[in-house]
């Protein structure tokens with residue numbers, strides 16, 4: 124690969140993305156390159172470059188100096204592109220089967236050039252269309268156990284962990300999560316976004332002092348606990364899949380935080396599907412939640428027993444204590460994700476896409492109720508059935 128040094132920052136266009144691709148020598152001389160900007164996320168440009176002769180493609184993701192969804196009024200650090208590229212590289216070393224390959228990254232241009240995953244589908248989109256992704260939970264359980272264990276104090280030497288925590292210090296992106304996941308949805312502030320029909324429920328939520336206290340504790344945990352290098356935004360819009368393959372993209376929110384945050388966000392996004400499905404399709408989502416946790420704990424346990432570096436790894440009861448903490452945290456973080464994606468700034472299509480208003484409102488009320496229960500009742504719940512039974516409650520089941 125013929126890699127050239129790049130110049131100072133400028134936003135790419137479809138034309139300049141092709142020129143850059145040629146400069147990088149990622150295709151052969153005879154390639155006939157086409158480019159389309161396909162970004163559908165909140166923050167960045169994503170250019171899809173294909174060679175119409177070989178049908179091969181690459182992706183160039185570029186951070187803008189502001190949040191794309193809001194515009195220039197919301198400046199945002201370009202450093203997130205470096206965090207994303209480095210996280211992809213590190214997670215790719217730990218489990219290459221679940222992470223796209225990074226071909227090139229340029230800090231000044233804030234770009235990451237990576238493997239084209241267009242043969243797969245974003246799982247949120249696929250789920251909404253009725254897909255089941257039979258191996259998704261097995262793959263994500265393994266992905267989380269490997270990335271989280273191997274970047275934790277249980278697996279790496281003290282100094283290395285501290286260096287990584289500094290390298291992945293990500294204050295601006297963490298602030299987004301602190302505001303939009305852990306703060307704003309619990310208060311009457313302008314950034315919240317919900318239908319008038321939900322107002323009574325939302326006011327109850329804002330006045331629920333027990334909920335506020337538990338949300339405050341979860342926020343504190345997110346801010347202060349440097350347990351492992353998290354993906355930081357592990358929802359079904361950050362996962363590509365098909366029947367047999369799974370790839371996790373978009374770790375620009377990566378930072379050292381509590382392990383249960385990744386686990387809980389993934390659970391919550393499976394639950395949005397459970398809330399919107401019925402019958403055996405709904406059961407399938409509960410099964411995904413259960414398998415995720417089973418595979419996560421099995422894999423984490425094996426890694427702990429075989430590769431644990433921490434002096435107390437062999438101390439009876441310590442691993443069980445750690446897994447119990449991760450589970451309780453995950454329930455609480457899942458609750459926050461359910462609430463923020465329902466009434467906060469950034470929604471999910473699983474709920475917003477329900478066309479029938481009465482059904483959409485009922486689904487959103489169920490998500491809010493489930494979120495509140497998970498946050499308030501998470502303590503001492505030792506089994507994954509707690510999260511499943513919460514959403515299965517008849518009062519939370521929507522009659523579609």
Ligand SMILES: Nc1ncnc2c1ncn2[C@@H]1O[C@H](COP(=O)(O)OP(=O)(O)O)[C@@H](O)[C@H]1O
Nearest residue numbers: 162163164165166167169182238239240241373
């Ligand atoms: N490696 C890839 N291969 C194919 N498409 C991709 C790839 N990465 C991103 N995309 C497309 O771009 C969209 C936005 O990417 P994402 O990384 O989620 O951006 P953002 O950080 O702005 O949310 C994805 O939903 C997907 O459609």
Ligand SMILES: CSC[C@H]1O[C@H](OP(=O)(O)O)[C@H](O)[C@@H]1O
Nearest residue numbers: 164165166190192303356360469
């Ligand atoms: C305006 S940032 C809000 C929201 O966007 C990120 O999601 P996505 O991956 O869809 O771009 C992240 O979840 C932030 O909380």
